[in-house]
Amino acid sequence: MITLRDVEILEAYDPGEALVASLYLSVDPDRVTPAQYKDRALEMIHDTRLRLASEDLTPEQRACARMTLDRIARHVCGQYGTCGARGLVVFACASRGLWRTLCLPASVPDRLVLRQGAWTEPLRALLHNFGRFLAVIVGSGKSRICLFELGEIVWSAGISQEPAASGEDAGERALRHFLKTADALADVVEREHPERVLVGGTTDAAAAFLRTLPGAVRNLVVDRLAVSPQSGDADLKAAAARCIAGIEHSAEEAWVRRVRSECRQDGHAVLGLEPTLHALSRRAIQTLVVDRKLWAGGHVCADCGRLYTGVRVCPECGAGRARGVEDVVAAAVTETLRCHGDVKFVSDLPDWAGDGGIGAILRFRLPKDATR
Structure with a gap:
């Protein structure tokens, strides 16, 4: 079982110059088959390997990252058994001996982040929400x-x-x-x-x-x-997990309905990725509602810190200096929590994908042209 103290220990882990891989993978048997989640993991690992070629890394960092990704691939495809879990989380760094796997009773968003330090924000959100x-x-x-x-x-x-x-x-x-x-x-x-x-x-x-x-x-x-x-405990835990999963799914649907309703009625909500990133730049987000599987590459402005997608010119300040961000959705989750906002992950809601898979309840109303 993971506790908040465990998360804090992971966050304090110092890998030196090496990169830590943080894998979040939905293995919920009600939503994905083993073949599907293995394919998804290999896809994320493949994409991360490709990005390594363009990153400004030392040969040692690159070699460590490759070994780390190889071990994760072997674990997911060969050694891992779900044991009734709905979410799998792996924190790994080959050169520093870090290897921590977590089998969770709740689904997690599919993400693979490689950076200097464990990426624990989805885990914190899960602890908070569950x-x-x-x-x-x-x-x-x-x-x-x-x-x-x-x-x-x-x-x-x-x-x-x-x-x-x-x-x-x-x-x-x-x-x-x-x-x-x-x-x-x-x-x-x-x-x-x-x-x-x-x-x-x-x-x-x-x-x-x-x-x-x-x-x-x-x-x-x-x-x-x-x-x-x-x-017995096993039957009780299984029954409780089914109940909680149903309750959580209903709660997810309720959050999506609320975002849509408030967006239509009084402007205290936004729908879509760019309006959400704009609201985040104004620190207006009270609750971020995002599809677990949503991913989008983008940029962060070197001058004002605005996250955005598309062209390299910042839509906030007009500056052209930016660095690439492998997943602006993950970055938005991190920034929302840092600004004391809440995050609600949702899944298997097809209509939500049509709205961009992301939106937010706002602390205050933004000008109408900024929320479109």
């Missing part, structure tokens, strides 16, 4: 509460039904057990501050349990889990 959640599985005899972080169970507790009180029937005993479980869940919610709660168990048990929850906790419940208190 969050932590609780699953409570209720039964008439035993219940279980589990805390998840990035799809892994990091804490759990069982709650057993107490012996029947004198004159108490089965229904009253079950209700007392549900109330006890609800109290325990409320305590965990107060302590851990989860973003959402999933409830499992039979339909009748889950419905009866939900009626015992205080309003603040009930408002966190977002879905049901088709598991029982006796289910």
Whole structure:
């Protein structure tokens, strides 16, 4: 499991003059086959190798980069097994001995970045967006509460039904057990501050349990889990992953609808790559919404720092001095987070691709001619 501390350690890693390769690859079995994600990885590696020829690098840097890319290719195509993962991340530097692979329960945007230092922004965005959640599985005899972080169970507790009180029937005993479980869940919610709660168990048990929850906790419940208190960790994690994937997809659709709506209504949003890059240059982006697979080469102005595509003349200041950027979308993600904005990655939304695959909710309205 990856934590924010792990990300900070990666960011502090010093490769000296060598380049670090950061690979992000979607291996979600619901979206891509092994053949497809392997082809995509090899395509990105091939493109990166071609760009090496035009980069201003020392022979040592070039040789290290080639060895690093070769090892990544061997890993993805020969050694890696998804093991139920939806995202694969690799940080590697052959000459410095860096090799870190992460199998994640959430999909990631397909990217391969080669630079002096690990590129961790998508990982930070994933940690921020995926969050932590609780699953409570209720039964008439035993219940279980589990805390998840990035799809892994990091804490759990069982709650057993107490012996029947004198004159108490089965229904009253079950209700007392549900109330006890609800109290325990409320305590965990107060302590851990989860973003959402999933409830499992039979339909009748889950419905009866939900009626015992205080309003603040009930408002966190977002879905049901088709598991029982006796289910093993593997079944519970798989069921939770399916629920979260569905919830995340619905949330992605909602973000796209919001961008479109606000763009049409009051100008507090932009659609398309160039309008988004312009808004970014004005530090106007509150939330960047971008397709995981979107990629675009471009430039960054040497005078004002504006990211842009197309001609080499900066559309912001008119300067002609610029350096090439292998992926302005990745650079926009980095800059948005640096400016304390939020990033929402979306995928498998065909209509969004028609809008350019990128847009943003703005902190303030820009002049109309600047958002087109």
